[in-house]
Amino acid sequence: MAASMACQAAARGSRRLFLNQNELPGWSCRRWLNLQEYQSKKLMQESGVAVQRFFVAETASEARAAARRLNAKEIVVKAQILAGGRGKGLFDSGLRGGVHLTKDPAVVGELAEQMLGFNLTTKQTPKEGVKVKTVMVAEALDISRETYFAILMDRSCNGPVLVGSPQGGVDIEEVAAKSPELIFKEVVDIVDGVRDEQALRMAANLGFKGPLERQAADQIKRLYDLFLKVDATQVEVNPLGETPEGRVVCFDAKINFDDNAEFRQKDVFAMDDMTESDPTETEAAKYDLKYIGLDGNIACFVNGAGLAMATCDIIDLHGGKPANFLDLGGGVKESQVYQAFKLLTADPKVEAILVNIFGGIVNCAIIANGITKACRELELKVPLVVRLEGTNVEEAKRILSESGLPITAAHDLDDAAKKAVASIAKH
Structure with a gap:
């Protein structure tokens, strides 16, 4: 289901071991810190944890010097990107594999020349791969x-x-x-x-x-x-x-x-490496919005990670495909609503937007004002379906109904999903 895709995307690189398969601890969308392998090992090293001796290089000459300084029987050269599967990856320089072993420091320099500045493609990277800016030169241990x-x-x-x-x-x-x-x-x-x-x-x-x-x-x-x-x-x-x-x-x-x-x-x-992050996700983070892009065409605008996943699932249930996972969180401001719409409408795949807000600590009127402002200023061109429930909802519904904007109201989430899917066919 779509929610599982959203959850997997949100928890990129993270694994949670469920010792009891019936155990389903609460999940929330949080900021995942992107550390390269050498950064994690540096933190470990500083705490006295035993790791391989290593150096980091940004040029081939630095890599050769690092190999000589290691003075190891065997050396491993690792391309530093955030995606897994590096060992079986392919560089656009023609080099196969982002992890190589050698006993010759001179070869370390040759390998670095074919890694640094080139894109490495693995099963976890985009099709075009990811540019390698640093390599880790480490002592190889059996x-x-x-x-x-x-x-x-x-x-x-x-x-x-x-x-x-x-x-x-x-x-x-x-x-x-x-x-x-x-x-x-x-x-x-x-x-x-x-x-x-x-x-x-x-x-x-x-x-x-x-x-x-x-x-x-x-x-x-x-x-x-x-x-x-x-x-x-x-x-x-x-x-x-x-x-x-x-x-x-x-x-x-x-x-x-x-x-x-x-x-x-x-x-x-401060070590967070955002260079490989999706630009939209990075932009969303500036406004404290949790955004993960998906492959569909119905944009989701929701408050709460669990509700966002449920929204993705119900869209999928009715034959639609969510274009994103977007969690506004609890303390929503009108400016955040505007920025969220700006991000959603910038996605060329989006053919409809579904707003699903359950106002507990969220004031629905703030959401409604943000929606009307965004629709006018961004000149919204795609169908918009809105389901609001909770705090100050009657005032929010009045704001939307008196706005004169082509907004489709929905009674509940199921109704909203049906209308969002149907709106694409009509549009």
């Missing part, structure tokens, strides 16, 4: 065993929980579905933090033995320190690996941050 480890906020536990599995390096959701006995969970007391016995028990459950068990436990505690330090909602390490030399290393990590803590995490949020 992995003798891979495990999975994560720290996340769990509503059912009223706080953070450690989640781990000895089956790492693969799709952890698949492991949870097929072999739930291989998923281990430790609830963390937010006051006491991760206790030594918890960290050691998790390390043992992950399969670390002998001296490696204590080493893994230490890494688990350091990762929890990072979790608290940066106000994370999730730190996922896949794989948390074991090397043939007897080291426990975090080879790859994904960190999600609580956007409510932006005021005290200014340095972290």
Whole structure:
């Protein structure tokens, strides 16, 4: 259904492990911080978490110098983009793969020349690919065993929980579905933090033995320190690996941050890489609008993430296709309504607009005034269907009816979806 598409799009790059398949925690549309791999590893490094030694380069000569400074037996060169599937990607320079291994520092420079400034296309990028501006030059380490480890906020536990599995390096959701006995969970007391016995028990459950068990436990505690330090909602390490030399290393990590803590995490949020973001989504964020573009032709203008997903679903149910997911949120201002309409009407795919507002803390009259202003100033050319309910709704309906604008009123969401789909055929 369309809502699932919206949810997947909104949670780009984020994975939430549902240990109990009946558990459906509340989801809300939030700002997802876009950090490159080297930025996440830098944060980990600063908290004493073991990662591969690495440098970042923006030119081929910097990459060659970084390779020499590493003085490693083998070097891995990784193109830095926010999309996954880099290893199997293709550059428009002709180079295949965004991840390469070599033992020769000179080759590192040659690889960087074919990566930097060129577009890399993977299964997760747009068709034209994404321009690579930086590469990470890192020490290549062999992995003798891979495990999975994560720290996340769990509503059912009223706080953070450690989640781990000895089956790492693969799709952890698949492991949870097929072999739930291989998923281990430790609830963390937010006051006491991760206790030594918890960290050691998790390390043992992950399969670390002998001296490696204590080493893994230490890494688990350091990762929890990072979790608290940066106000994370999730730190996922896949794989948390074991090397043939007897080291426990975090080879790859994904960190999600609580956007409510932006005021005290200014340095972290300043790293947000918006260069690969959709321009419309970036513009929407300026006005505190949560926008995700979809492939349909009926624009959705809604307050509340859950209501927005339901609106997408009902449009789909009646044979239409939503053009976007747009959540106005609670504290709506008239100017936001205008900017939202401006964004929606700028999309050439949009053939109709459906407004679905349930006014709890939202004043419907503010929405109505914003709608009429936008319709007049933007000279709206597509059909507009409006369903309003809740606070000050009668005044809002009066504003719309007396505006003289061609606005179609709807009694409820189902009626609104039907009218929006039908309006395209008539228009």
